[in-house]
Each structure stands twice: as structure tokens, then as C-alpha cells.
Amino acid sequence: MSARPTRPKRTAPGKPARTDLVAGLPGEMTVEELAERTGVSVRNIRAYQTAGLVAPPRLHGRTGLYDAEHQGKLELIRDLRQQGFKLDAIKRMLDDTPAGAWTEYALINSLFSTTFFTVEKPQRKALSAMAAHWSQPATQSQKDRLSENGLYRRVGPDEVEMLSPSLERIGIQLAELDVPLDTVLDLQDELIRHSRAIAQVYVRQLFLAMVRALAEQRLQQQGPSSNASSPAVDPSLAESIKALFERLRPLAIGSVTAAFPVILQQEFDRAVKNSLKRPA
DSSP states (O other), X not given: OOOOOOOXXXXXXXXXXXXXXXXXXXXXXXXXXXXXXXXXXXXXXXXXXXXXXXXXXXXXXXXXXXXXXXXXXXXXXXXXHHTTOOHHHHHHHHHTSOTTOHHHHHHHHHHHHHHTTSOOOOEEEEGGGTTTTSSSOOOHHHHHHHHSSSSEEEEETTEEEESOHHHHHHHHHHHHTTOOHHHHHHXXXXXXXXXXXXXXXXXIIIIHHHHHHHXXXXXXXXXXXXXXXXXXXXXXXXXXXXXXXXXXXXXXXXXXXXXXXXXXXXXXXXXXXXXXXXXX
């Protein structure tokens, strides 16, 4: 009995054969790849396109190809949706966002929503891998600056603990903008210096003053019969101090966040005006 001739396999209806797949430009991806990277479903991606929140893809034949700008914008939309924003509100926000800034805005939004009122969990990293996102390897002097500025804690000969992983992610974004590492280190040093000065004002002139007032109030409530010779801290007072700090911390952070955009815009305007006044 002769064997039946084998038939060539057919491609499922609506799905292109493997030979029809196209390779886009560097960094481009299909809608399925974009959905996998962002966690936004293909259906929602297309719905956002229809609503005008996301630009249409570049067509290569019949295949739509997306790039990093699409990804950054979708990540921002995703995070805003998770925080409860409606699509019409998101669209108004996106209309006011500079083109091409979606990745940076998504990063800022992520920092605001996940670490604004909390101290981040430290992450360990090899010192040899520090500044790996710049085109030139970091010098020993640059590595020393990175590991000794107070935002890192050495835990081994070639390992540090990053106390603010979010700050490193901002550094990566600056590297992608071709900002030199020395410039980033200078900015970081200034950021630490001024942030520490602001923190000291809050701690010395506000927090400690409020703690002293709280302690005096407790002593008055206890009266002269309290055991003043005991060095132990009243547990309820310790809890009150902790609660006071937890309420004060977001106010301190919020004041910096509220003032900095205004000051940044003022400095930008001043720099532009000064440059225009200079003779060519």
C-alpha cells in the first residue's frame, strides 16, 4: 500500500507566514512586541491610537512598526491609568507634553507614584559596572566620585549598595542624551549639596523644634511626679515622634518638588534673555 503524498502546511487564516515577517529599523518593534514590553494589550494600543493618544506606527508593507517614543508614551499612559486618570484627562496632559519626552515623563511619573513618600529599597551593584551606560569606560576617579558621594554604601571590594536606584535610572536617561559623565557627576554633587542643606534646615529648625515642643508637652502632662532620672524614652513619645516625621517628610519633599519647576523655568528664561543680549 503506497503512502499518501504529504501536503504542504498551510498558514492559518489571517496570520502571515514566517517568511512574510519584516525586520524594522533598529529599535523598532511590532505591536505584539510593544504590548509585551509595556504590558499594554494590543487591543488597548489600537484603542489609544484611535483616541489620538498614540501616533500611528510606521508602515512597512502591511506591518506597523513602533519605536521607543511609542513605548515611552504607552508606559506613561499605563501608569496614569493605574493611578485612576481617565483617558480625556490623560489626553490633555499628553497634549502639553513635549514631543519625544515620553520616556523621561514616564520615569518621572514612576518615581512620583512609587518612591515620592518612601525611602527606596537599596540595590547592590558591582563597582566595575558603574557608569556602564556611557560610551567611554569610567575612570577610577569617576568611580570614586560615584561611590563616595553619600548615595552609595560600600559593601565589598567591588560592590556598592545604591541607596537611590531611581537616581541611577535618571543617570541612564542622561547618558542616552549624550550628557558627559563628568557633567552628570557635577550635577549630582550639586544636587546632594543643596538637598542636604535643605534637609538640615527642616531637621534643625522645624523637626527638632517640634520634637522638643512635643516632649515638653508630655512632661507637663505627666507632672512633677514622673521619674525624671530614668533614661528610658517613653514608648508613646517615640511613636509620636515617628508619626511626626512621617507627616513632615512628604511636606518637605513636596515643598522642593513644588518650588523647583518654578525656579528652573525662571533660570531658563534668564539664561535665554542673557544670551540674546550678548553681541553676535
